[in-house]
Amino acid sequence: MNIIFMLIGVSLLMALGFLLAFVWSVKSGQMEDDYTPSVRMLFEDKPLSTELSANNEKINADKSQPEL
Amino acid sequence: MDNVPSFLDRDMELVEKRKQTSCFHCGDSISGKALLYDEKSFCCAGCEGVYTLLSQNNLCDYYSIESAPGLTQKNPVSAVKFNYLEDAQIQAQLIQYRDAQISRITFHMPTMHCSSWIWLLESLYKINKGVQNSRVDFLKKQLSVTFNHSIISLRQLVELLSSLGYEPSLNMNDLTEKKVEQSNRRLLYQMGVAGFAFGNIMLISFPEYFGLDSLSHHSFSRLFGYLNMVLAIPVFLYAAQDYFISAYKSIKQGIINIDFPLALGIVVMFFRSSFEVISQTGIGFFDTLAGLVFFLLLGKWVQQRTIDTLSFERDYTSYFPVAVSVIKGEMETTVPVTQLNIGDRILIRNNEIIPADAILLKGNAQIDFSFVTGENDPIEKVYGEIIYAGGRQVGGSIELEVCKSVSQSYLTQLWNSDHFAKAGESKMQSFQSLVSKYFTIALLALAFGSAIFWLWFDPSKSMSAFTAVLIIACPCALALSSPFALGNAMRMLGRAKFYLKSPGVIEKMAKIDHLVFDKTGTLTQATEAKISFEGETLSALTKQQIAALCIHSVHPLSKQILSYLAVSTEGKRMATDFTETVGKGLQAQVDGVPVVVGSAHFIALAEPNVKGDLNTSVYVKIAGKVLGRFVIANAYRENLAEVLSGLSAGHKLSLLSGDNDSERARLSKYFPAQAQMLFGMSPSEKMLYIHQLKENGEHVGMIGDGLNDAGALKVADIGISVSENTAHFTPSSDAIMDASSFAKLNQFFTYAKGTLKVIHISFVISLIYNLVGLSFAIQGVLSPLIAAILMPISSISVIVFTTAATYILAQKNNLFK
Known part of the structure; x- marks a missing residue:
């Protein structure tokens, strides 16, 4: 039965992980605007020309920077 | 890649459809000759300019997201309009964050209306390298831009936006606005902590409830007790702290609000449970505690949710411009509105707002006071007249001399008056605060009463009964009734x-x-009154005759008829022997012909009795013959x-x-x-x-x-x-x-x-739960299990009841028809 001690420890750690994930999501502003992202995700990143796709790569790199 | 041709096909179809009739950019119908560019037609050079800019930057997808997404560019922006953004002081007040390289600013864009805006505004970096990042919050109609200010200045950025047709609204309010504190985040953190603890404590408490503990090792129950206590500490110290603060503040003011019994219940619950765990006499009420705090915070969250899209706090500052052009000698400079002095000579261009009471010196002033009075027609002002702040000039530029400072102007001084400051909060007491006062008194009486009773008969039960009353009567469901009923009703009304x-x-x-x-x-x-003439067709001569009569009257109906007739001043006729019977009509001789204009009664005509006809009729009689009547449609x-x-x-x-x-x-x-x-x-x-x-x-x-x-x-x-x-x-x-x-x-x-009645009923429901719980508590037999069942059930049933009842009530009142 002593395995229960470990199981409880693991389950608490997991739950703590979810709590931290929630805190992070609030901190990064995901709870501020719950409409715009739903529209944004539907826009297509359509490479029109090679020049533009190179541009896009640069943009994606920019986007990966965390928001201030 | 398959979708590229289909995209283009759709593009072409749309182009074909729109080509002849309306502008490709803004969708307005094209009057006169269309401008053709790239096989697309535009209503004006401005719209064509935006399209050219977008096509050069491969951003024509803009037009395939929604049709004709742009705003008309027929009113071009003057080149000097944004001069004031060069001013370091103004910049410092507008910009939120600035370091050696980058600046960040948030613009309000009240005209934002379709999803194409999100796409284009977030693609700004493709048009100008200086823009690092731009984010749209569609519901708040905000755009925040991070830009490198050594590449693009604030002024250039705003000019870029307005050249795209997305001119941000910059006003006096932006200068004085305090940066918004993210107080809502704190509540979310608290909810997260309480929810986390609630779930885990419930899970850990299950074995105890099912009596499984007696089968297994004694050390489990000790471990579970201490674990619950550890999990409950952050709930007690962090998640619930606002209730302690609120209860303390209200007691200090001599008021008992609902937070007082809540805080009392939470404190008693925490210490009694801790005592039970440490002394190993039980497992305590930690699950009830965490659940209670979680539900309370949920109610608070529902109550705090407001409508982001609208602003309810706008005063004149959110409407007045940031800066205004001031003429000194021959030079024109821009000065922040807040630093405008009496005697300054200001220049107001087309569509600009007059920020302070001023005297007209030069130019043709047509002032639109629709923001002030709700009246749409521009009012003409002549040289030397005082123009009150808040009017918008329509037409050419005018020059004025400021005669009162901005804060002392006719309208703005309202905000500085005593009554205004006193108005503040209404004295009306909410039902909840009224009830909670009596509830708390009854609760304390009951708690002490049962303590004294048990002290008499069985002192060992006394403390337990006292704390149990405070725990079980903790008015969680009561505290949730108002927020959920009102919060949901607010959504229905929205x-x-x-x-x-x-x-x-x-x-x-x-x-x-x-x-x-x-x-x-x-x-x-707000739309103009509709006016028409019924009867014989009016000849040019009769029109002139009627006009000659009406021009002498200041009655609004006369003015409306006059503007309807649109008689030019050439061949103007003279009226003699003019008389006006107030509220009835006018009569005079025009070139020797008697002309009478007025009500049916006035021109001696039998009133055509049409019931329910709220339109106004004005009859015309020339040389003894009734020609017909003007019908002025009701503007109500x-x-x-x-x-x-x-x-x-x-x-x-x-x-x-x-x-x-x-x-x-x-x-x-x-x-x-x-x-x-x-x-x-x-x-x-x-x-x-x-x-x-x-x-x-x-x-x-x-x-x-x-x-x-x-x-x-x-x-x-x-x-x-x-x-x-x-x-x-x-x-x-x-x-x-x-x-x-x-x-x-x-x-x-x-x-x-009706919503208030719903709250009353749900108060009764929650009181019934309280009475059931109290019957256990007074007897001193309240077990943690009963508390753990009663608390969530009462809370959830109140939430369900209020939400459903307010919805049904909305349907019954035909709110959505």
Whole structure:
């Protein structure tokens, strides 16, 4: 039965992980605007020309920077 | 890659469809010759310019997201308009964050209306390398931009935006606005902590509830007890702290609010449970504690949710410009509005707002006061006249001399008056705070009573009964009734286009017994009055004859007829022997011919008795012959008669109008006989009138629009501003009503009353749960299991009941029809 001690420890750690994930999501502003992202995700990143796709790569790199 | 051709096909189809009729960019119909570029037609050079800019940057996808997404560019922006953005002081006030390289700023864009905006505004970096990142918050209509200010200056950025047709609204308010504190985040963190603890404590407590512990090792129950305690500590210290603070503050002021029994319950629960765990006499009430705090925070969250898309706090500063052009000698400089001095000579261009009372010196002034009075027609001003702040110049540039500082101007001084400062919070007490006072007293009496009782009979049970009463009677369900009922009712009203500043407004609405209306823009429609002529076709000669007569009268009807006739000043005829019978009509000799214009009675015609005809007729008789009549359509809102008669059943009604009393006769058909109608009221007189009603103990609701009602709206217990377009300016108020919902005004008030009843019923429900729990507690036999079952069940049933009841009530009141 002593395995229960470990199981409880693991389950608490997991739950703590979810709590931290929630805190992070609030901190990064995901709870501020719950409409715009739903529209944004539907826009297509359509490479029109090679020049533009190179541009896009640069943009994606920019986007990966965390928001201030 | 397959979708690329289909995209283009769709593009081409759309182009074909739109080519002849409307502008490819803004969708306006093209009058005159269309400008052709790239096989697409545009209404003006501005729209073509935006398209050219976008196509050069491969951003034409903009047009495939929604058709004709742009705004018309027919009113080009003057080149010097954004000069003031070079000013370091203004920049510092507008920019939120700045370091050696980058700056960040948030713009408000009230005209944002379709998803194409998100796409284009977030693609700004493709147009200018200086823009690092741009993010749109569509509901708040905000754009935040991070840019490298060594590549693109703030002014260039704003000019880029306005060249795309997305001119941000920059106003005086942006200069004074405090940066918004993210207080909502704290509540979310607290909810996260409480929810986390609630779930885990419940899980750990299950074995105890099912009696499994007796089968297994004793050390489990000890471990579980301590684990629960550890999990409950952050709930007690962090998640619940606002309740302790609120209870302490209210006690200090000598008031008992609902947070007091809540805080007391939480404290007692935590210490009794900790004691039980440490002394190994039980597992305590930690699960009830965490659940209670979680549900309470949930209720708080529902109550705090407001309508982001609308601003209820706008005063004149959110409407006045940031800066204005000042002429010194021959030089023109831009000066922040806040630093404008008396005697400064200012230059106001087309579509700019006059920020301070000023005297007209030069130019053709056509001032649109629609923001102030709700009246749409521009008013012509002549040299030397004082123009009040808040008017918008339409047409060419004008020069003015400032005669009062911005804060002392006719309208803005309202905000500095004493009454305004005093208005603040309404004295009306909410039902919840009323009940919680008596509830708390009864609760304390019961707790001490049962403690003393057990002290007498069985002292060992005394402490347990005392704490159990405080724990089980902790008014969680009671505290949830109001937030959930009001929060949901607010959402229902929002769907019916009646937007409230906060859920608490509903309770105030239910208590209103006197409604005060403004006239222009509130009872009347903003659109122009329609006028037509019935009868013989008017020849040029008769038109001139009628015009010659009407030009002598200042009556609004005469003016309307005059503008309808549109007679040029050439061949103007002279009227002699002019007489005006007030309220009846005019007569005179024009070139020797008798001309009579007026009511049917006035020209001795039998009144054609058409019942329910609210239009105004003006008959014309020339040389003894009746030619016909002008019909001036009623400018009042549809269903006005039904709305007012419905409201008069439960409310006193009043009318306050800034105009003269020419409409008194017509309005008295709508208003009940005892209603007070006051005309020629200045903004401060309106405010004082409401103030007096309140002094007499009446609960006053003001319904108005425009800046001239702002004072009255603020002083009233609730102020409702009516708006043709909720994205436009509305003065600060408790509620914003879309003009299309005016017909439902009576239903809104009935609904508010119904919602209050729902709260009453749910209070009874939660009290029943409390009584059941108390019957255990007084006997000293309250087990943690009973508490753990009662608390969530009572909370959830109250939430379900209030939500369902407010929804059904909304359906019953036909709120959505």
